[in-house]
Amino acid sequence: MIIKxxxxxxxxxxxxxxxxxxxxxxxxxxxxFMSKVPHPYRHKDADIFLKxxxxxxxxxxxxxxxxxxxxxxxxxxxxxxxxxxxxxGYWLAKKHxxxxxxxxxAKELAKYGFGKMKLKRLTAKVFLPNKASARVLxxxxxxxxxxxxxxxxxxxxxxxxxxxxxVK
Ligand SMILES: CC(C)(COP(=O)(O)OP(=O)(O)OC[C@H]1O[C@@H](n2cnc3c(N)ncnc32)[C@H](O)[C@@H]1OP(=O)(O)O)[C@@H](O)C(=O)NCCC(=O)NCCS
Numbered sequence: 377m378i379i380k381x382x383x384x385x386x387x388x389x390x391x392x393x394x395x396x397x398x399x400x401x402x403x404x405x406x407x408x409f410m411s412k413v414p415h416p417y418r419h420k421d422a423d424i425f426l427k428x429x430x431x432x433x434x435x436x437x438x439x440x441x442x443x444x445x446x447x448x449x450x451x452x453x454x455x456x457x458x459x460x461x462x463x464x465g466y467w468l469a470k471k472h473x474x475x476x477x478x479x480x481x482a483k484e485l486a487k488y489g490f491g492k493m494k495l496k497r498l499t500a501k502v503f504l505p506n507k508a509s510a511r512v513l514x515x516x517x518x519x520x521x522x523x524x525x526x527x528x529x530x531x532x533x534x535x536x537x538x539x540x541x542x543v544k
Pocket of ligand 1: 406409478
């Protein structure tokens, strides 16, 4: 699946994304709110992720997608289907923060999830201090459903998260 807007392209990952991926995701302010992103982010982390992302292209289009701006991979997003629902997620290189891009990415994911993928429920899990991500979801009509205790594990610790959801 490929989604093009005026400001970015959402598209499947490519092997050649490795350098941009490492350059842009290797940031402690990104890793701290992503349960599966280590910091520092090494070559082997990119290799493992890209191998998985490249193998996981699904027929229904739901999967991991790169966020590309001006030919550069500057972020990632996902719609992981589980029956009639899917969990969404996203990250963006710091140089592009604060311009409404993640809000637009989430809008496109919701449009695709409720449209082509015919989903009935989209969810997102947010570390409690992650105000920017909570705001991105609120701006897209996601509602706070509650707090999941010790739901995400990172670096040997367990974190409570907000569960956001939007239903159709
Ligand atoms: C979360 C993230 C994707 C947001 O990207 P972005 O493109 O800067 O987001 P947007 O510009 O679309 O929207 C951010 C909103 O949060 C608000 N915001 C940002 N920091 C905030 C803070 N500390 N407190 C309160 N609101 C904040 C912004 O003002 C904006 O809301 P507004 O439009 O009402 O002013 C980006 O910060 C990121 O990649 N973070 C690290 C990874 C991550 O947390 N991913 C999400 C995991 S659930």
